Amino acid sequence: MDVLTDDLRLYLAEEGxxxxRLDLLTGQVRDQIGLLEVDDVRRITSAEAPPTGARAIEVGAVGALLVMLGNxxxxxxxxxSVxxxxxxxxxxxxxxxxxxxxGDVLxxxxxxxxxxQRLIDLFVNKHGGET
Known part of the structure; x- marks a missing residue:
């Protein structure tokens, strides 16, 4: 079993x-992730939002979570999967x-x-997971 040292940042957006609505969606995803074997999951403040150069996600329209994956x-x-x-x-x-x-972004x-599935498999495998 590989050890992860970085935390995962998730940014969720929904057109329109x-x-x-984003607050509701982010809360639902946070609750689902909270049921998993992670150290912690919390909302990211607007000061911690993705860089303004983020391609498809607009900074002002993002639900953001920080997931402490643990070991x-x-x-x-x-x-x-969630x-x-x-x-x-x-x-x-x-x-x-x-x-x-x-330092990787998907x-x-x-x-x-x-x-x-292909993109997720590549991302997870790079960070020590198996799909």
Whole structure:
């Protein structure tokens, strides 16, 4: 089992969502991740939002979470599974997620299921997880 030393940052966005909707969605994802074997999960303040150069995610329209993964790469795989589920529950509304870990960034929006899986597998495997 590999040891992770970095925390995972998640940025969630939904096309057309207002601040209240994003707050609700972020809370739901936070609650789901909180059930996993992670050390902690908390909201990121606006001061910790992604850089303004973030491609698809607008800084003002982001629900952001910091996930302390702990010592197990397995928790990364579980968190990514929650995020994939969230992306799939958009009911036709465009959703975007940005994951940042160890200086690497993965941003997924309108990728096919197969492409999402391929990108996520690469990201998780690079950080010591197995898919």
């Amino acid at each position: 969502a207002d601040a209240e 197990s790469a397995t928790s990364l795989k579980e968190v990514v 995020v994939r589920g969230w992306l799939g529950r958009g009911d036709g509304t465009r959703r975007t997620v940005r994951l940042e870990l160890g 941003e997924i929006s309108e990728a096919s299921e197969a492409e999402q």
